Amino acid sequence: xxxxxxxxxxxxxRKIACAILKELSFNTEEAENGAAALSACxxxxxxxxxxxxxxxxxxxxxxxxxxxxxxxxxxxxxxxCTTENDVANISEAINAGADEYIMKPYDRGILxxxxxxxxxxxxx
Amino acid sequence: xxxxxxxxxxxxxxxxxxxVLAERKTxxxxxxLAPVMRRFGxxxxxxLLKELHYGHEALIQAxxxxxxxxxxxxxxxxxxxxxxxxxxxxALAVERAETRHLRIWCAxxxxxxxxxxxxxxxxxxxxxxxxxxxTLIATDINSxxxxxxxxxxxxxxxxxxxxxIRRLVSHFTQDDDKWRIAEKxxxxxxxxxxxxxxxxxxxxxxxxxxCRNVLMYxxxxxxxxxxxxxxxxxxxxxxxxxxxxxxxxxxxxGYFPAESAPGLFYRSRxxxxxxxxxx
Numbered sequence: 001x002x003x004x005x006x007x008x009x010x011x012x013x014r015k016i017a018c019a020i021l022k023e024l025s026f027n028t029e030e031a032e033n034g035a036a037a038l039s040a041c042x043x044x045x046x047x048x049x050x051x052x053x054x055x056x057x058x059x060x061x062x063x064x065x066x067x068x069x070x071x072x073x074x075x076x077x078x079x080x081c082t083t084e085n086d087v088a089n090i091s092e093a094i095n096a097g098a099d100e101y102i103m104k105p106y107d108r109g110i111l112x113x114x115x116x117x118x119x120x121x122x123x124x
Numbered sequence: 125x126x127x128x129x130x131x132x133x134x135x136x137x138x139x140x141x142x143x144v145l146a147e148r149k150t151x152x153x154x155x156x157l158a159p160v161m162r163r164f165g166x167x168x169x170x171x172l173l174k175e176l177h178y179g180h181e182a183l184i185q186a187x188x189x190x191x192x193x194x195x196x197x198x199x200x201x202x203x204x205x206x207x208x209x210x211x212x213x214x215a216l217a218v219e220r221a222e223t224r225h226l227r228i229w230c231a232x233x234x235x236x237x238x239x240x241x242x243x244x245x246x247x248x249x250x251x252x253x254x255x256x257x258x259t260l261i262a263t264d265i266n267s268x269x270x271x272x273x274x275x276x277x278x279x280x281x282x283x284x285x286x287x288x289i290r291r292l293v294s295h296f297t298q299d300d301d302k303w304r305i306a307e308k309x310x311x312x313x314x315x316x317x318x319x320x321x322x323x324x325x326x327x328x329x330x331x332x333x334x335c336r337n338v339l340m341y342x343x344x345x346x347x348x349x350x351x352x353x354x355x356x357x358x359x360x361x362x363x364x365x366x367x368x369x370x371x372x373x374x375x376x377x378g379y380f381p382a383e384s385a386p387g388l389f390y391r392s393r394x395x396x397x398x399x400x401x402x403x
Binding site for chain 1: 197202280281284285286288289290292293298
């Protein structure tokens with residue numbers, strides 16, 4: 001079973017995302033900011049990270065740059081999941097090493113489609 | 125809405141579009157008719173359907189459009205597009221190397237996601253940049269859908285189903301809360317409202333026809349008629365792509381399934397496309 005780390009400063013959003021991911025047969029872990037997410041990754045690297053942008057104590061992009069510069073050799077899939085929906089933001093995320101990008105608000109269908117896009121669930 | 129109203133609606137749909145309505149889906153039918161009721165000022169679906177008897181053409185057209193299924197997504201059933209990109213297109217690039225002209229028809233394009241997905245793959249292949257002429261025709265029975273497709277605007281929800289983020293950035297422009305398909309791709313597609321029961325006479329001979337997730341709504345006779353008429357305009361080495369679960373068994377003209385490629389059929393056998401695959 002794949003593990004997904006959900007990184008968001010909103011407890012409600014983490015809860016909703018984790019509920020959907022569990023329905024899709026993922027193990028889930030949670031972190032409320034980039035710094036906590038980096039610590040979690042150093043303890044045990046997840047298969048995929050759902051990542052918010054604006055968070056206190058290390059933003060999503062700062063976290064992603066730090067993650068991609070880690071020398072563990074592991075390269076988890078990172079999917080941004082954010083209200084920062086401008087092309088400039090999307091491009092910045094891709095350049096920082098994001099694999100996919102979900103624009104909030106989203107639903108189960110979109111999350112499932114994006115997980116299929118990165119090869120973690122079967123496309124419908 | 126009583127059984128008689130429902131039977132009359134089913135008859136109109138079958139005669140006008142070939143679409144067979146499932147009688148048990150009364151709730152779905154009423155939901156779809158609700159916007160038409162509001163638009164034409166009817167108090168309920170029964171009153172609307174009674175008015176259909178008088179042959180008010182604008183009303184009939186509105187009902188037909190409301191009853192058609194327009195659900196779609198970019199690169200829906202990804203495997204079909206992989207087959208087009210990896211099997212059909214490379215073979216045609218060889219077979220049409222002299223004429224350098226490709227003719228593709230998307231027969232039921234809904235809001236345009238299918239033809240624009242095809243256009244993205246053609247753009248990736250760079251054929252137009254190499255001087256190829258691309259004729260990409262997209263039709264749908266629903267004029268509102270065709271108008272939407274021509275405009276090429278999509279919601280945030282629509283562009284997040286089936287479209288990799290890198291394609292969104294490279295093939296769309298942002299316009300407030302909407303995303304618009306790039307002008308280059310929009311110009312590649314010619315849209316037209318078209319009922320598959322009508323004459324195919326205006327269509328050119330085609331190298332590829334996409335007719336996905338539409339035949340299943342037709343009765344057997346209509347399905348055969350559409351398939352046979354597609355066969356008449358499809359080039360001898362042309363390819364027909366249907367939905368992965370759809371079958372062409374029974375077509376009088378005959379289509380030949382590609383091996384290990386669900387939903388891909390050839391007009392004739394042996395075809396140059398197949399020789400290339402075998403080689």
